[in-house]
Amino acid sequence: MITPEIKTLLIKFVNKYANGKDLDRLNTWVSDPDNDHIFKKFIKTHYAITISMNNPDPSEIRKRLLEEIRKEKKPVYKKRVRPLFKYAATLILFIAIGCFLRNVFLAKGANNIVVPKEELITLELENGNIQVISEDGTSTVVDANGNVVGSQQGGKLVYANDDDTKKLTYNKLTVPYGKRFDLILSDGTSVFLNSGSSIKYPVKFIKGFNRQVFLNGEAFFDVAKDQSHPFIVDTKELNVQVLGTKFNVQTYQEDSNVDVVLVEGKVGMDSQKTLEYKQNEVVLEPGFKGSFNKKRRNIITKRVNTSIYTSWMNGTVVFRNTPFKEIVKKLERLYNVTITINNKDFIDNESFNASIEVDNESIEQVLNYFNKVYQIEYEIINNQILIN
Numbered sequence: 001m002i003t004p005e006i007k008t009l010l011i012k013f014v015n016k017y018a019n020g021k022d023l024d025r026l027n028t029w030v031s032d033p034d035n036d037h038i039f040k041k042f043i044k045t046h047y048a049i050t051i052s053m054n055n056p057d058p059s060e061i062r063k064r065l066l067e068e069i070r071k072e073k074k075p076v077y078k079k080r081v082r083p084l085f086k087y088a089a090t091l092i093l094f095i096a097i098g099c100f101l102r103n104v105f106l107a108k109g110a111n112n113i114v115v116p117k118e119e120l121i122t123l124e125l126e127n128g129n130i131q132v133i134s135e136d137g138t139s140t141v142v143d144a145n146g147n148v149v150g151s152q153q154g155g156k157l158v159y160a161n162d163d164d165t166k167k168l169t170y171n172k173l174t175v176p177y178g179k180r181f182d183l184i185l186s187d188g189t190s191v192f193l194n195s196g197s198s199i200k201y202p203v204k205f206i207k208g209f210n211r212q213v214f215l216n217g218e219a220f221f222d223v224a225k226d227q228s229h230p231f232i233v234d235t236k237e238l239n240v241q242v243l244g245t246k247f248n249v250q251t252y253q254e255d256s257n258v259d260v261v262l263v264e265g266k267v268g269m270d271s272q273k274t275l276e277y278k279q280n281e282v283v284l285e286p287g288f289k290g291s292f293n294k295k296r297r298n299i300i301t302k303r304v305n306t307s308i309y310t311s312w313m314n315g316t317v318v319f320r321n322t323p324f325k326e327i328v329k330k331l332e333r334l335y336n337v338t339i340t341i342n343n344k345d346f347i348d349n350e351s352f353n354a355s356i357e358v359d360n361e362s363i364e365q366v367l368n369y370f371n372k373v374y375q376i377e378y379e380i381i382n383n384q385i386l387i388n
Contacts, residue, residue, distance in 0.1 A: 157184070173201075217251065224244060247261060259291050319353060337363055
């Protein structure tokens, strides 16, 4: 049986940062003939995985190594005692073979990998306290009086409805680059937040008041119908007003436009922010996108394929005739990496098509795609991506 301690020691050993105490503990474990087969398979699997992966990811390697260990049933007992030092020659051999094959087979630049910055999803409560949200955890949200007003269910935060609430209080959910998260408001409205986004919203909606939330970034809304209480998405530049519908809003601060894509129902776009649905500058019909230009302060509409703008919820990002500088910015958000463009004169005038499976493709794989299809050269230096 492999304990969590032994798993850690094995990983430290093959990655060459085990100390003397670690080696003594591991040597005792390896000396047990019952563990002989598992140890050898661990070493072989480690280097097989490292060599076969085009762009090795340390976290993925460890995950797959541990999966291999868990698959072990009853080891085959062939040798009595195998002290750790007797494996040194075998380990060195695997290292030599691994280095040789890696140099021969890996494509240019593949030895360099990008380690995305790890940031946390946070929830700012009404009293200013910050609560960290684990993507696969469970937790509760309480108000100033200690009453439970919501709960986390894995990758979703769900708020309960309470008709007795008399005062508006707000929470703010912030999703960093490289992550996505879902939110169910107290009225049943579903909000799907994309990477690099935040939303401020009432803990409870109150009768007689509009249902108003404040968005920075990108989110898809599936609004619960309530004819008496219009739902308003307040961005810095304009309001998006609805009664009950499904639509996507992209309002990143650094973008030149605020884009609203309507999937179902009807929404109004109002840069004057009058909060009066009948006074909207533009009313969108399903299948249309409205773009508010921040500089010119006007709204342009056109019919679009809405799935292109909403597929991000399922982990797929689609680019159609998109300027490369916009693709780069989105890649930074999706993967939480830093990309620098050296040849801006060429890149800024070029548009590209691509579909990216964010949950299944690493940033290195995406860059390799652009390199092979569009001959865009890149290199990775000190965890920074340079586009040449």
